[in-house]
Amino acid sequence: MTTVLEPISQPEPPAPAVSPPGRRAGRGGAVALRSTGLLALAGVVATVWLGLWVTPKAKGFGDLVRLLYIHPPMAWVAFLAYGVATLASLLYLWPRTRHPRFDRLAGASAETGVVFTGLTLVTGSIWGRPSWGVWWTWDPLLTTTALLFVLYLGYLALRRVPGDAATVARRAAIASLIAFLDVPIVYFSVSWWRSLHQPPTVDLTGRHLYVHGSMAWTLLLGFVSFTLAYAWLVGHRCRLSVLREREASEGLAAALEERRLEGAP
C-alpha cells in the first residue's frame, strides 16, 4: 500500500489526452450523489411543507393524519434498505460475484435501515398515543417491527466483531439473510393476526391506495423523497467505509515498513 505514497522511480507514462474512463465514471458518480442529495433535500422540504400546511385534515384523525406523510415512507425505506442489504449479501456470498463492495453496500444499507426502522417505531408510537391511548402495545406489527430493529442492531454489532475481513463479511452476509426473514412477517402481520394497526396505507398485494387527492400526492412525494435520502445516505456511508478501509490498510503497511526498517542493519 505504501507504493501509493512513494515517488515513482520509473519514468511516468505520458498523461492521457482525456481522463481515464474510471476516473470520469467516479466523478460522474460523485455528481450523481450530490444531485441525489439536493433532490432529496428539496423533496423532504416539499413533503414537510405540503404535509403540515397544504393538505387537509382527515375525518376521524384530524391533524394526526399529517404523520401519515412521513411514517409509511420511513417504513418503506427501512424495508428497501433491508432488501438491498440482503441482495448485496447474496451477491457477496455467491462465489462468482463476491466482492468487498457488496459487503460495504450491505453494511451501509443495513445501518441506514436501522435508522429508518427506529424512526418508524418512534413516529408510530407518537401516532399511537393519541389514537390508541398508549405509547406502546405488544401488537403483532409493532412487536415484529421492534424485533426487526433488534435483529439488524445485532447484525451491525456482528460486523464489529474482530476477525479476518473475509470471515467477518461472510458471517455478516449470512446474518443479514436470516434477519431479512422478519421483513415479510412485519408486512403481512396486520393481515395474519388481529392488530390495532390499520392495514397498510399502500396495499401492494391488492394494489390499492387508501388516500386520495393532495394527500395521495404528498404521500407519494414522501416515498420518493425519503428513498432519495436513503440513496444519498448509503452512497456516503459506502464512501466512508472505503476511506476507513484504506486508512486501516495504510496504517498496517506503515507498521510493517517500520518493522522492516527496525530489522535492517
Add this chain to the structure above:
Amino acid sequence: MSAYVDAGYSVALATLAGYAVSIAVRERTARRRLPATAAGGADRGGGGPAGPSGATAAASPGGVAAPGGPVGAEEGAR
C-alpha cells in the same frame, strides 16, 4: 397543529439530519487522515469496482491512485 405531529416531524427530521451530518463529518475526518492523493481516489472511486492492485494504482497517471485501486489491493490481501 397537534403537538404530536410537531413532535413526530421534529424527531424524524432532526434524527435524519443528525445522521447525515455525522456521516459527512466522519467522511471528512477520514479523508483528512489520508494523504491527499489516496483520499482523492476514494472520493472519486467511492464504492465502485475495485481497480487493479496498489502497484498499478501507483503507476496511474500523475501518481494519483486509480479509483478503487487500494481497495482492490486490500481485497487481494484477503
